[in-house]
Amino acid sequence: MKRGLYIGRFQPFHKGHLYSLKWCSDKVDELIVAVGSSDKSFELRNPFTAGERIEIIRENMTAEIKEKRDKIILIPVPDVGVHLLWTHNVDLLVPRYNTVFTNDPFTSMIYKERGIEIIHPDLINRGCLSATEVRRRIASDKNWQELVPAPTIKLINEIDGVDRVKKLYNLSKSHVTSDYCH
Structure with a gap:
């Protein structure tokens, strides 16, 4: 096997x-x-x-x-x-x-x-499809939902994950820049 x-x-x-x-x-x-x-x-x-x-x-x-x-x-x-x-x-x-x-x-x-x-697995759209980019978009109120499947959106919302990510970004000294993947 x-x-x-x-x-x-x-x-x-x-x-x-x-x-x-x-x-x-x-x-x-x-x-x-x-x-x-x-x-x-x-x-x-x-x-x-x-x-x-x-x-x-x-x-x-x-x-x-x-x-x-x-x-x-x-x-x-x-x-x-x-x-x-x-x-x-x-x-x-x-x-x-x-x-x-x-x-x-x-x-x-x-x-x-x-x-x-x-x-080495095939990757798709690696420039935008990264968890770092998802977190960056969440923290800066950008469209993160387009990067994740529907079940991910549902569960992140259920656990109040958007608020958690924003709070963690605000607690850090390395604040989110305005650059993000289009």
């Missing part, structure tokens, strides 16, 4: 994540989605809890890729602080896997050094 590992923070889950999730799940029999930085929340870069992110991803799977839902496993993975140790910590938390799906150069390097196959 070919089992892949797809790593992300999903802060929040956007249309690019959904596209990659579908793409990656087509390449393997089973896909483990490691929800990274699970120990972080209520921070500028990590506003949502691991539980909230898992709920958002599950809702998107139910709405958008029902037929693949049973072959996708969601597992929260905390940060360790030492990159090389982090990959081994992941191994303690998730089922065995043969492949890692990532476009992050550092993650690719670490897993390649361990002899694990790396596949």
